[in-house]
Amino acid sequence: MCRHLAYLGPPVTLAEVLFDPPYSLVRQSWAPRDMRGGGTINADGFGVGWYPGDGDPVRYRRAQPIWSDPTIADLAAVTRAGAVLAAVRSATVGMAVLDGAAAPFAEGRWLFSHNGVVRGWPDAVVPLASALPVRDLLTLDAATDSALLWALVRHRLRAGDDPAEAVARTVADVAAAAPGSRLNLLLTDGRQVVASVFGHALSVRAQPGSVLLASEPHDDDPGWRPVPDGQLVVATVDEVRVRPLPAR
Numbered sequence: 001m002c003r004h005l006a007y008l009g010p011p012v013t014l015a016e017v018l019f020d021p022p023y024s025l026v027r028q029s030w031a032p033r034d035m036r037g038g039g040t041i042n043a044d045g046f047g048v049g050w051y052p053g054d055g056d057p058v059r060y061r062r063a064q065p066i067w068s069d070p071t072i073a074d075l076a077a078v079t080r081a082g083a084v085l086a087a088v089r090s091a092t093v094g095m096a097v098l099d100g101a102a103a104p105f106a107e108g109r110w111l112f113s114h115n116g117v118v119r120g121w122p123d124a125v126v127p128l129a130s131a132l133p134v135r136d137l138l139t140l141d142a143a144t145d146s147a148l149l150w151a152l153v154r155h156r157l158r159a160g161d162d163p164a165e166a167v168a169r170t171v172a173d174v175a176a177a178a179p180g181s182r183l184n185l186l187l188t189d190g191r192q193v194v195a196s197v198f199g200h201a202l203s204v205r206a207q208p209g210s211v212l213l214a215s216e217p218h219d220d221d222p223g224w225r226p227v228p229d230g231q232l233v234v235a236t237v238d239e240v241r242v243r244p245l246p247a248r
């Protein structure tokens, strides 16, 4: 059920992040090592967002398997960035397969991804959605759970929530409204990454000057650390902090 990753560190090519590792995100699109909650491959779309210098991020998203896109490999080979967020998608049954349904979702400096599912969609989260400005609902990228989760997180960011708070509170709200949901969220502004671990796997590899967070390790480096379920990760190139999410 989707795989996502975030990288912060010295500029690297997108190919080094997406294609080159032995169990790369591209390989995870057709041969993930850890799928749970249904689905076997991640072929319903993909997206990558990266930060060119200090500017706002650029995105490339498509509603097709990453392996069949004629552009991404060439683009990835020549594009360098020191911050990247990328995802491959396995659409939840009944959800649209459109470019706009593929992560990353974005606004300003922010990039966002969701690995998981909102149970009881959409009825379970109508009360949460009703609290959003109508404009946000009318301009969702797609009529999917992930796009709504981004609208909920973004609403908190716009209101001045700290990013870790915005992610943690959104997970708590949605878990309460829609029990059994899987809510691995990933949010970055290119300087720090916030990730929730709630129903799916996440591993972190911190090295001097860089950090990678990924649904599954992309190689056999012993530096990968699985993050236990129910935790919130806040990572920069200098520090990785892990703390419990508010109770389910």
Ligand code: GLN
Pocket: 001, 002, 003, 039, 089, 090, 091, 092, 095, 101, 114, 115, 116, 117, 118, 144, 145, 146
């Ligand atoms: N439920 C989300 C979607 O359909 C994410 C799917 C996933 O994590 N596999 O887009």
